């Protein structure tokens with residue numbers, strides 16, 4: 531059993547034996563309504579699910595006061611981050627401005643298509659440095675990528691700042707705004723802005739608050755003209771998620787009780803972990819998400835190795851050579867075990 535830290539791949543991790551706190555999965559999901567809908571939908575798996583895809587697009591659109599033509603579905607939102615980078619790369623010799631560290635899954639696609647990445651360090655407090663990002667933009671910048679709330683650091687940019695930044699960036703080029711964790715933070719989605727803005731692409735996912743990472747459903751919201759351009763990078767537009775996953779996603783959107791429970795449990799466990807770690811002298815950045823970012827300098831050994839030996843997978847590095855680490859918030863039992871192993875090895 532080995533976690534490959536370079537390739538973001540979990541190898542041979544038999545369920546139940548390993549505490550998985552490395553990929554910001556929701557340990558409580560899928561919610562009861564999604565589970566039932568998915569079980570009921572298995573029987574329909576012989577048919578292509580075009581109607582269901584349209585229904586989900588309509589349901590998503592309704593939530594943001596948009597139409598289905600503003601919605602593109604993918605097998606997870608990471609696929610669509612790659613497509614947006616491909617669109618940005620259509621302008622030859624262009625670059626994308628991004629925070630550093632950030633969620634990097636689209637970097638490979640960007641580089642493959644010839645889009646170079648200008649990395650702008652976060653502030654001391656591990657927040658996106660929006661002014662520095664604006665300054666980093668040049669005539670060749672075709673896309674800016676911002677994750678709010680941010681991954682891996684769990685910090686947020688205030689709604690008003692985000693909005694004015696979005697207006698400035700989209701006057702010049704695409705802004706890919708990744709809102710994978712908005713529902714944990716209570717920040718406001720900028721999605722309604724896409725109605726009148728062709729340069730804003732908002733990416734969202736069912737993998738986090740809805741607890742459906744394995745179902746692979748994500749989407750972007752953008753102006754219909756922009757959606758058409760992005761859809762050209764899918765051989766068959768909107769056809770990524772399966773009938774079962776689409777049915778689950780549709781039901782999940784109505785399961786407000788599950789979302790609320792996830793938020794409450796996540797916050798309670800996150801507070802517990804933060805307090806325990808601070809008491810051990812490990813500085814934790816206040817988090818608005820389902821994971822924490824902390825300075826492990828006070829831990830003298832190899833934290834990732836110690837945890838791996840205890841069958842806990844989830845101490846990850848995003849800044850080469852630094853002692854900053856990210857760990858997801860699992861259940862209370864899982865995190866009590868994490869703290870126990872930490873204390874025993876301090």
Ligand code: PLP
Nearest residue numbers: 606607608633681710735737748
């Ligand atoms: N964006 C961010 C910031 C994420 O953290 C993740 C998953 O960890 C994703 C996008 C992609 O999620 P998915 O491809 O499962 O929809």
